[in-house]
Amino acid sequence: MVTKTSAETEIALQRMVTIYVVTGLLFLLLPGTFLGVWNLVSISGQHTLGGLSRAWLQAHGHAQIFGWLGTFIIGIGYYSLSKMGGLKPVAVSRGWTSWALWTGGVGLRWAANVSEFHWRLLLPLSAVLQLVAFLIFFATVSRHKAEPGSTKRAVLETWMKLVIAATVAFLIALLVNQVETVVLALSAAHPEIPHWLDQRYLFLAAWGFPVLAVWGFNAKWLPIFLGLREPSSNRLMAALATSAAGLTAASFGYLRLATLLLLAASIVATIALNIFAKPRKPAKTLGVSASFPSFVRSAYVWLVIAAALGVYAALDDTKGGIWGASRHALTVGFLSTMVFVIGQRVLPAFCGMRLLYSKGAHVDISDGPEYRLLPSCRL
Numbered sequence: 274m275v276t277k278t279s280a281e282t283e284i285a286l287q288r289m290v291t292i293y294v295v296t297g298l299l300f301l302l303l304p305g306t307f308l309g310v311w312n313l314v315s316i317s318g319q320h321t322l323g324g325l326s327r328a329w330l331q332a333h334g335h336a337q338i339f340g341w342l343g344t345f346i347i348g349i350g351y352y353s354l355s356k357m358g359g360l361k362p363v364a365v366s367r368g369w370t371s372w373a374l375w376t377g378g379v380g381l382r383w384a385a386n387v388s389e390f391h392w393r394l395l396l397p398l399s400a401v402l403q404l405v406a407f408l409i410f411f412a413t414v415s416r417h418k419a420e421p422g423s424t425k426r427a428v429l430e431t432w433m434k435l436v437i438a439a440t441v442a443f444l445i446a447l448l449v450n451q452v453e454t455v456v457l458a459l460s461a462a463h464p465e466i467p468h469w470l471d472q473r474y475l476f477l478a479a480w481g482f483p484v485l486a487v488w489g490f491n492a493k494w495l496p497i498f499l500g501l502r503e504p505s506s507n508r509l510m511a512a513l514a515t516s517a518a519g520l521t522a523a524s525f526g527y528l529r530l531a532t533l534l535l536l537a538a539s540i541v542a543t544i545a546l547n548i549f550a551k552p553r554k555p556a557k558t559l560g561v562s563a564s565f566p567s568f569v570r571s572a573y574v575w576l577v578i579a580a581a582l583g584v585y586a587a588l589d590d591t592k593g594g595i596w597g598a599s600r601h602a603l604t605v606g607f608l609s610t611m612v613f614v615i616g617q618r619v620l621p622a623f624c625g626m627r628l629l630y631s632k633g634a635h636v637d638i639s640d641g642p643e644y645r646l647l648p649s650c651r652l
């Protein structure tokens with residue numbers, strides 16, 4: 274039960290997470306997909322990747338990873354972690370500040386990469402805006418506490434460890450982005466990250482925070498939504514450690530080792546989450562497509578394909594095509610499928626939860642009438 278003040282905070286948080294989701298979808302559609310298709314058409318026209326503007330390729334990648342996935346993660350992080358720690362009005366004002374800075378930063382980055390207009394100023398500025406937006410988010414959610422009265426207060430659950438690792442990886446990606454943009458502004462002819470560095474950075478940007486965040490939220494939600502057995506904590510921690518080792522190897526340029534470690538981590542995480550094991554009870558498909566469990570499983574097939582293609586690319590790709598296939602098996606096959614499939618399950622509850630007026634016995638009259646969250650909307 275929540276007081277009126279909490280009810281107002283809940284409504285304000287819902288409005289905020291809705292804007293985050295819509296913003297992410299706009300980045301996906303316009304700067305992301307539009308430019309991706311444009312690049313693809315140019316590649317098929319020229320039969321090679323070589324002649325394409327790296328700045329445009331990178332504008333597409335940045336808009337998709339940070340503009341779409343990043344905006345979703347920050348918005349949902351603000352909403353769900355604020356609720357877990359008790360609704361606090363300050364989360365709403367900080368959420369809006371982060372949104373303005375983040376959206377401005379990602380938008381500027383895209384515009385500077387595509388137009389090269391004052392890019393030496395705009396590129397580092399865009400990175401600063403993104404970093405500050407994220408630091409506000411980081412400071413807000415890292416102080417959250419477990420639900421009041423929860424007996425689990427002292428125990429850090431495995432899914433939370435994965436989400437924390439994802440948040441740290443996100444911060445590292447933004448710090449590297451900041452350094453990269455300053456170095457480019459001082460020394461490059463165009464707003465293009467050199468290929469050797471971009472390739473290493475993309476491991477962190479794609480296999481780092483998005484994948485770890487999905488594993489973390491899957492560990493929490495899939496036993497409920499799909500009726501899966503509880504994940505194995507030890508195996509999930511092994512997957513996290515292997516993945517961290519893979520990302521470290523990639524950052525030093527050991528791409529064969531990195532891809533092998535990421536393949537191992539992907540297989541271990543899939544086993545740990547019991548994705549293909551016999552479920553303990555039927556999936557909850559009320560209100561969503563009956564094929565919802567198959568889509569979740571298909572995303573994990575894509576994850577393993579992406580990792581295997583990465584190994585193949587590290588061994589044999591000289592033109593960049595296999596790397597691109599691996600990258601999109603991961604970003605479109607695994608991450609996008611997962612966002613769309615889990616999104617349809619959780620976002621209606623996050624963005625449209627209704628509050629019921631209640632004349633319950635414990636009305637806090639000092640603070641106005643009392644409200645309850647509709648039980649059907651609880652996750």
Ligand code: HEM
Nearest residue numbers: 306309310312313330331334337338471597598604605609
């Ligand atoms: C309609 C969908 C999409 C199309 C047509 C498309 C097309 C492309 C093309 C042609 C490239 C350059 C070649 C390559 O490196 O593979 C590229 C690169 C990339 N794409 Fe996509 N893409 C799409 C969706 C996505 C999504 C959903 C994501 C992430 C969530 C994504 C992330 C990336 C990244 C990170 C790069 C590398 C950019 C760089 O070189 O720095 N793409 N994409």
